[in-house]
Amino acid sequence: MKKRVVVIGGVACGPKAASRIKRLMPHAEVTIIEKNEILSYAGCGLPYYIAGEVRDHSELMSTPAGVVRDTHFFRAVKDITVVNRTVAERIDRKTKEVHAVSTLTGERRVFPYDELVLAVGSRTIQPPIPGVELKGVNFLSTVEDARKIRDQEGSLEGKHAVIIGAGLIGVEVTEAFVRQGMKVRIVEQTEHLLENLVDPEIAFHLKNEMLQKGVALNLKDRAKEILGDDQGRVRTVVTEQGSYPADMVLIAVGVRPEIRLAEEAGLEIGPLGGIRVDSHMRTSDPSIYAGGDCVENTSRVTGKPVYAPMGSTANKHGRVIADNICGRPTRFPGVLGTAIVRIFDLSLARTGLTEKETGQEELSVVTALSPAPDRAHFLPSAKVIIIKLIAENPSGRIVGCQVVGYGDVAKRIEVAVTSMSHGGTVMDLGNYDLAYAPPFSPAMDNIIVAANIAENKINDIGHGITPSEVRTRMEEGDDFIFLDVRSPEEFEQIRIEDERVRLVPLGKLREQIETIPKDKEIITFCKISLRGYEAQRILDGAGYAKVRYMDGGVVAWPYKKFVAS
Amino acid sequence: MKKRVVVIGGVACGPKAASRIKRLMPHAEVTIIEKNEILSYAGCGLPYYIAGEVRDHSELMSTPAGVVRDTHFFRAVKDITVVNRTVAERIDRKTKEVHAVSTLTGERRVFPYDELVLAVGSRTIQPPIPGVELKGVNFLSTVEDARKIRDQEGSLEGKHAVIIGAGLIGVEVTEAFVRQGMKVRIVEQTEHLLENLVDPEIAFHLKNEMLQKGVALNLKDRAKEILGDDQGRVRTVVTEQGSYPADMVLIAVGVRPEIRLAEEAGLEIGPLGGIRVDSHMRTSDPSIYAGGDCVENTSRVTGKPVYAPMGSTANKHGRVIADNICGRPTRFPGVLGTAIVRIFDLSLARTGLTEKETGQEELSVVTALSPAPDRAHFLPSAKVIIIKLIAENPSGRIVGCQVVGYGDVAKRIEVAVTSMSHGGTVMDLGNYDLAYAPPFSPAMDNIIVAANIAENKINDIGHGITPSEVRTRMEEGDDFIFLDVRSPEEFEQIRIEDERVRLVPLGKLREQIETIPKDKEIITFCKISLRGYEAQRILDGAGYAKVRYMDGGVVAWPYKKFVAS
Structure with a gap:
């Protein structure tokens, strides 16, 4: 007998699972139940449609070859039955049936299944603000x-x-x-x-x-x-x-996982309120799989549940679900919580844990904050990006990465993502044979520099202090020398104004070192803190005991700075 | 006593090693001997200087902060002695001395060392063509x-x-x-x-x-x-x-490693004609290290020696050499032979082995050839890139990757590089939580699609044939159906012209399947062969035995095609 697979939800995970099931088991009977008219659309593309970058909304529902993925498409191309404008109301796990109702005609239908896929997505959180029902x-x-x-x-x-x-x-x-x-x-x-x-x-x-x-x-x-x-x-x-x-x-x-159907059917819900699945994307009922925005994922960093709805993940879930339904026991290894966003000319990306989260997890970490041009600095097209890399101390395992800037942010986050997927350390990262040519990266790629910085901290060679710590120390009125080792020209252009600041260009530091008191705490910095780090090492070598450099220098200083107009 | 380190060569590896040695051992006496006047310059930037993209050659010798790295800079900032316009003529390994001569004054000098670093680079191959001495x-x-x-x-x-x-x-x-x-x-x-x-x-x-x-x-x-x-x-x-x-x-x-000094000093030379070093970058003399373009590297794919001179690698060598000289037994894990180049609007990148090289290594592999837009296809800024991914069969270990196109090539090669550095498989790659948002990638990133294609081939679900095989079959007059499953509109615009071609749009394939003879070999394709693969699975499911899809479809077909003007 033909295997009957019912998929509830027709946006990302559902159609992906359905399509692959048909490719792996051509004779399976596959039905997708979708509550809206439109299915298999690129939900993440909606802001770009609103912006006018995408001219027609049908482009969000088309294949790259321009074919609209409507019910006819699924029938003709995929041999999949799509029942749209239909709400799944109830799952009867004993009889293995889905009870649904058409929103158009009110007609009730029952869909028997051998295997069921829940790809019901999420729902937007509606805060209790008076007036949300207004037009507009x-x-x-x-x-x-x-x-x-x-x-x-x-x-x-x-x-x-x-x-x-x-x-x-x-x-x-x-x-x-x-x-x-x-x-x-x-x-x-x-x-x-x-x-x-x-x-x-x-x-x-x-x-x-x-x-x-x-x-x-x-x-x-x-x-x-x-x-x-x-x-x-x-x-x-x-x-x-x-x-x-x-x-x-x-x-x-924000959004919350859509769990009404699952909950009412008695399926297990995870601690974060999403449907709980195992690594095969199977729910607590072995005939029911779930994927996409309705499930909890496992963090590849902590091994703990994490809620990270993402269209890319939904597609991967769909593939794993199809494999398992078709007898291939593929596993989904979890997510890192990667995200990327473009805001005007700026790009921002993140993966893994933030520094704040590493604190909550009680991980001992070092962080690197490295601003630098995204390609060879002698090319006028080079643009600054800032990388924050977070690594476990002393293992060096990378547990988080954040990148922001006007240059190529995406490339660097992918290196971190890929490395973290293999438990990579900053020592590993420092030796990747990344693709170098001047239009694409500095000879030492930004992410390699960030890894080297973190490694130096782990090895007690580099001693950093974060900008926010420096600011706190300032606000508390602490006494230290805030040693700017840039050139006077750079200092004229842009500087941090504080009575602790003292300017000694790096090239003069060795000859003027006697003028710097040995008993005081010293925090060095420059434009990006490469020279700041060099200054720290020079002072260390000269017997200064309390020297640190400020991570990321003036470029990454997120507070007020003087800029010559 | 202070350790005396002599570094021969002042371009990339040499200055990097020297600088880090001074950071790790502030009291070491470090001397760089350089034959030219200019040192620490960005050799890879020369074409961009010729193009006029870099206006002044001094920018190639400056730090990102605009400081020229001349002898004064090394003295004042790094406490490193630079002896430029000086050729190292001979190494006396018994007395641990380098004999050198000034090209300016003819003066001879002897530099005693405790540790010696050879960072002497490569020399350009001069082919024996009459007339090479002409001006111009x-x-x-x-x-x-x-x-x-x-x-x-x-x-x-x-x-x-x-x-x-x-x-x-x-x-x-x-x-x-x-x-x-x-x-x-x-x-x-x-x-x-x-x-x-x-x-x-x-x-x-x-x-x-x-x-x-x-x-x-x-x-x-x-x-x-x-x-x-x-x-x-x-x-x-x-x-x-x-x-x-x-x-x-x-x-x-091309270039060859510069090995005269090393050879005359009796250091071991590797099978490819470069200085042989161990994973600590140490030559056959334990007091002599070597790095940069003068040494052979180890391939991270094959474990065999490989000659892959690259500025990025030279810098990493310098760091490892410094560590080892300063008592940190760091290892360099080898290279993948990554390279990237921009040619007008096109980018091209590669890493690992080519398919040809996997043949020479007698590796059993599958290849994926995947052309697709580099970001969400509904954004007008999306541009096509083509990924060729090569994976060992059946392990799935990625052994090579090549990417070409007008879109973001660099990002995808870095994912392959990072994955290969950890022995990643296409199964691993398919589940990386890469950064997705429409301006940066499709929901299923191109490299994930390529990994899925390769995995399907390993699992005997997808059956591919390369464009070059198809062409050979055509030239040999073989009989097969070359089944184009695109729309008639696409067919009008661009097509492969051959008497074996038959057009059956994918949406009509199921209903017209009876018209396709079961005894003939069938090669399916579409624009990028996603539909070609779907057609293969439909025909497989209908009992056709000899069906394959052509890798990469019309977009990746590298031979003559009809294009409507």
């Missing part, structure tokens, strides 16, 4: 949502938008709205943008880019109420900090 | 060489250049010359550009780009003689194929 208040999860935003009463130009929540979606839509000529304000509860994804010294550069592009930021603020006019259209967002005009509001405070 | 015939290895080329009698615009040798330098300088408005012809003995670096189906795209940019190519040709005028200036290059005007000739047929 949007969420963004489906193509329909995006069309509603884009088609809203003609041109968006000049209108006021308030975005509540500064996660990935909030940030991406900010760019989209600005591209459409809107005036954008972000309201975010926490102190930093992308608070849960990156450490503050990386988030700082994102904030700067936002401010430079005219985005208003209400950080550590909370929306209290959304007010409308007498036609029920949004007009004002009231926060703890003030009242702001709004022709449109986007609520993007 | 150049090699490119030093800043002086590059200045000679760029300053040659005013503007280069409109002049004829002949480049002998189509390796990395030849290719980079081709772009540089074209940017300066020159008419360029390449004369190359072998059939393909970058013959030793990539397989023909990848080299093909480089050739195409060259031709489109107006570069003349004499492949499988050999320069016989270079003729000059009565002032001794080059005028003509005579090859086996013809005579060509030349105002300038660049000879770039």
Whole structure:
């Protein structure tokens, strides 16, 4: 008898699993049940559709060859039955049946299965703010949502938008709205943008880019109420900090795994509220698999559950599910929590644990903060990127990486991701035979320099102090010499202003060393702290006992600095 | 007593080793002997200086902060003595002395050492072509060489250049010359550009780009003689194929390790003609280390010696040498032979073994050839890249990767490099949590798709045939159905013309399957062979026994194709 596979959910994981099942078992009967009309669309592309970069929403549903993945496509090409506009209401695990209802006709249908795949995705969190029901208040999860935003009463130009929540979606839509000529304000509860994804010294550069592009930021603020006019259209967002005009509001405070069906069917739910699956993507019922945004993943760094919904992961889940249903016991090894985002001209990427999270995990770590041009510095096209690399001490195992800048950020995060997937250490990374030519990287690639910095710290050769520690020490009125070893010309252009700062160019340090008191604590720095590190070693060699260099130098200093105009 | 370290060679490995030795052992006496005036310059930047992208040659010798690394810099900043314009003539290993002579004054000096570092680089191969001594015939290895080329009698615009040798330098300088408005012809003995670096189906795209940019190519040709005028200036290059005007000739047929000093001192030379070193970069004399372009490396794929001179590797060698001299027994794990090059708008990168080399190594492999947009296909900024991935069969261990295209090539090669550094398999690669957002990659990154293709082949699910095999079969008059499963519209635009071709769009294949004879061999394909693979699986499922899809489809087909104008 033919195996009957029912897949609930037609966006990413579902169609991928269904398609591969048909390729592995051509005679299987595969049915996809999808609640909306449109399926197999690129949900992550919605902000780019809103921005106008993607002209027609049908492009989000097409194959690279331009064929729209509609029900006909799945039938003709894949021999898969798609039942759309249909909501799965209930799973009967005893009889192995899915009970569903058409949203169009109200007709009820029962789908028997041998194997069931839950790819039901996530749902947006709806915060309890009065006024969310007003016209012009949007969420963004489906193509329909995006069309509603884009088609809203003609041109968006000049209108006021308030975005509540500064996660990935909030940030991406900010760019989209600005591209459409809107005036954008972000309201975010926490102190930093992308608070849960990156450490503050990386988030700082994102904030700067936002401010430079005219985005208003209400950080550590909370929306209290959304007010409308007498036609029920949004007009004002009231926060703890003030009242702001709004022709449109986007609520993007995050998503939660969609678990209603699973929970009601008695499947195990994990500690983070997602469907629990084993490494074969199998739920607590051996005939039911689950993947995509509705499940919890395992962190490849900690081995613990992590909720990290991502379209790329959903596709991988689909492939693993198909393999297992077709008798190939493939395993999914988990995720690192990688993410990347473009914000105007800046790119920002992260993977693994943030430094804050390593603290929560009680890991002993060293961090490197390395700003440098992304290609040979003598090429005018070179642009600075800043890498933060976090490694376990003393093993050197890389546990996190964050990269931000105007240059090629993506390449460096992929090196970290790949290395971490194999338990790579900073010692390993320092010797990768990465691709070098001047248009692509410095001779010592930025990520290799970052690895070398971390290794030097582990080996007690380099002694670093983070910018935030330095600032805290300043605020506490501590006594130390803040030794800037750049040239006077660099100092004129840009500098950190503090009475502890003393300028001794590196080339003069050896001859002027007698002028530096031996009993004081010294913190050295330069533009990026390569010379700062060199200065630390010179002072160490001269018998100075309390010398550290400040990670990342002036470039990575996230606080106020003097810039000559 | 202070340790005395003498370093011969002041370009990349030498200064790196010297600088780190001083950081690790501040009281060591470190001397660099360099034959030229200029040291610590970016040799790989020379083509970009010739192109005019780098305006002043001093930028090639500066730190990112703009400080020129001259003898004064090394003295003041690093406490390193640089003795430039001085040739090391002889090493006396018994007395531990280097005998050197100043090229400026003829003065002879003796440098005693406790530890010696040979970082003497490579020399360009000078082929025995009559006329190489003419004015206007150049090699490119030093800043002086590059200045000679760029300053040659005013503007280069409109002049004829002949480049002998189509390796990395030849290719980079081709772009540089074209940017300066020159008419360029390449004369190359072998059939393909970058013959030793990539397989023909990848080299093909480089050739195409060259031709489109107006570069003349004499492949499988050999320069016989270079003729000059009565002032001794080059005028003509005579090859086996013809005579060509030349105002300038660049000879770039490769480099050999510089081993004179080492050989005369009785140090071991490896099978490929480079200085032999162990994994600590130590020569056969335990007091002498060597690194950079003068040594042989070990291949991380085969474990065998490989000659792969590269500025990035030289820097890593320098670091390892410094560690070992300072009592840290660090090891250098070898190289993959990674290289990357930009040619006009195209990027090309490679690592590990080519398919040809896997044949020589008698490895059983599968290959994947995957062309696809480098980011979400619905973004207009997406550009096609083609990945060739080579994996051992059946282990799946990745042994080589080549990427070419107009999009982001560098990122994908780094994933392969990093994976291969850890012995990664295509199964591993398929599950990396790579950074996904539409501006950076498709939801299934290109390299993940390539890994999936290779895995499907290993698991006998996908059955591929390479374009070159298909062409050979055509030339031999074999009988098969060459099944194009694209749409009629795509077929009108671009197609492979052959009497075996039959068009059945994928969406019609299931309903028209009866019209396809079961006894014939079938080779399916589409634009990139994703649908070609799907068609293979459909036909397999319908009981067809001899079905394969052509790797890479029409996009990767490197031979003649019909394109609607």
